[in-house]
Amino acid sequence: MTTARLALVTAICLGIPAQGWATSLPTPAKTDLVTVYKQAAKNNADIAAARADYQARREVVPQARAGLLPNLSAGANYGDTRTELDSPSNTLSRSGLVYQANLSQPLFRADRWFQLQAAEATSEQAALELSATEQSLILQSAETYFAVLRAQDTLASTRAEEAAFKRQLDQANERFDVGLSDKTDVLEAQAGFDTARANRILAERTVDDAFEALVALTNRSYTAVEGIVHTLPVLAPTPNDAKSWVDTAAAQNLNLQASFFAVDAAEENLRQRKAGHAPTLDAVASYQKGDNDSLGFTNSAASPTTYGGDVSQRSIRLQLNIPLYSGGLTSSQVREAYQRLGQTEQLRESLRRPVVQNTRKLFRAVNTDVENVEAPRQSIISNQSALEATEIGYQVGTRNIVDVLDAQRQLYSAVRNYNDARYDYILNNLRLKQAAGTLSPADLEALDSFLKPDYNPDKDFIPEETLEANFTDDNLGASS
Secondary structure, eight states: OOHHHHHHHHHHHHOHHHHHHHTTSOOOOOBOHHHHHHHHHHHOHHHHHHHHHHHHHTTHHHHHHHTTSOEEEEEEEEEEEEEEEEETTEEEEEEEEEEEEEEEEEEEOHHHHHHHHHHHHHHHHHHHHHHHHHHHHHHHHHHHHHHHHHHHHHHHHHHHHHHHHHHHHHHHHHHHHTTSSOHHHHHHHHHHHHHHHHHHHHHHHHHHHHHHHHHHHHSOOOSOBOEEOTTOOOOOOSSOOHHHHHHHHHHHOHHHHHHHHHHHHHHHHHHHHHGGGSOEEEEEEEEEEEEOSEEEEEBTTBOOOOOOSEEEEEEEEEEEEOOOOOTTHHHHHHHHHHHHHHHHHHHHHHHHHHHHHHHHHHHHHHHHHHHHHHHHHHHHHHHHHHHHHHHHHHHHTSSOHHHHHHHHHHHHHHHHHHHHHHHHHHHHHHHHHHHHTOOOHHHHHHHHTTEETTOOHHHHSSOHHHHHTTOOHHHHHHHO
């Protein structure tokens, strides 16, 4: 193995720039995907707000039901009443403390019945919207988690690329010193190294940003996460039929199902407004009792007639109310309810179309990702061989330094494309299940079984078989 090739293997497998300090620090405790999701479900402010919103919105049902149940009230009043009959000399006076109780039971209230039906539909809508938010949290947890892994793999590849370009720069300087190349090769190598160094610095910041996003999601601080193994099965969706996924999405997509209940609520609200023209019938019972300090006539020519005992009164009655004219209020509310119904129907349709479109798009994306994962994997092997041939050509003078640098860039670009394709495949699978309404925490648990607790980004960002295809165990041992 050439010195250049040996250094390349070392850079890819070990991530040279990171090893100088990483091995001197204790290995941080790592977290897995399911743990991140559980912490997000427990501590995420958005999901807590969504749950509070659901608990508030479901109260519309008991509030609407109360309009159909008995209403009991009690009260008291104290007063002094004086009524002049024909002249100030003839006065009817009454004073005292009176207690009263009233019981009212609606018998026929069509508007309140439809209001209850609308409230129940609204409550179902709120429950589905909460479930959709919780389902979105599953996807958000996965997206945030794999953003960390993607950033770490990118950083590992940029570190290895920087080490390879540094080695190439050193070699160019050595060849220039002994007169085997001109200054142009040194300048080209220096430019390549400077670019790789800048990319590495940017990648480090991206890793920090990705961990900050994880903190914002879970309200917990993490220093390391478990990585996904390269043996994760990359399979086409099951069933591998776009129509089946679209049909499932139409029947189970949570946001779409919530929109159906929104239409139901609007229809019941329209019936409620129309019922504003209908008569109402209530049964009313009342009772009152109180003392009276005086009751009678006061006349200057005669002694007053008084009564100082308690007075009680009971009544049971049916109360019929027939609305005749309310200034056009009821008719206006009916017209408004018609428009609100039309609005919710259009909103449902405007949601259904993107759901169908997004499901088809994600189905195609997953199938494309299956091929995209394998193609870069093979590309890594091809680019390793091409780089070796280019370096040999450079040594014998048939290739120049620019060819070597380009070959190195293509190799590390293939590595990054491979890792991006892996994470795209995983996330697009989860997005497809979310669109179909079937995404659940069990999907994260399935992914968790392919996580590697001792995952080292600087070592594991490249699949082992791509190395084994070109390097022997002895050479790998020598390089480490």
